Amino acid sequence: SAVISQKPSRDICQRGTSLTIQCQVDSQVTMMFWYRQQPGQSLTLIATANQGSEATYESGFVIDKFPISRPNLTFSTLTVSNMSPEDSSIYLCSVQASGEAKNIQYFGAGTRLSVL
């Protein structure tokens, strides 16, 4: 399985500011994803991070609010812009495995964000 590192692991931010979350994988992967897990709830896909092109956003999520970069096959960032308390969530990066495990998504430990 892939080893996924997310930074920061947690942060407390002020309303109106932005936070960029980094996701680093120990091997090249084609597909990377960003999910949100709101307090006490399940995971919702924000977007698929595409290498060399714009991310593909799910319904209810927009690029201005959640800009995503994917400069290469091992790294991606998610920015949570102009934050409000409603953005307080866990944000998780995941990657689609290749080879024998190609149908499995592996997840990072997540970034726990609190917005005051």
Next chain:
Amino acid sequence: AQSVAQPEDQVNVAEGNPLTVKCTYSVSGNPYLFWYVQYPNRGLQFLLKYITGDNLVKGSYGFEAEFNKSQTSFHLKKPSALVSDSALYFCAVRLQIKAAGNKLTFGGGTRVLVKP
């Protein structure tokens, strides 16, 4: 559209007793099915998957799940629960067809509490 239901918010079981966590799904086509576990302050860990073939799949930590196409279910089971199995469990589904992408849809999660 695809959806996943986990009808129980919480399951309580005594250590050593069998554990079952229920999951039903709805997709327009053949599904890939997954179980993940989330320990406190950790990301999601992959437990097992059903892709094709044998309806009974075995995964990590002694867990297994049975795919039942007629009942559209994929219940997670463990013959003898451990206190360390106490965690949040998520069932997830995605479609097999390439056009659907790799989007995972998660159930709401079931909290398992194993008492000594």
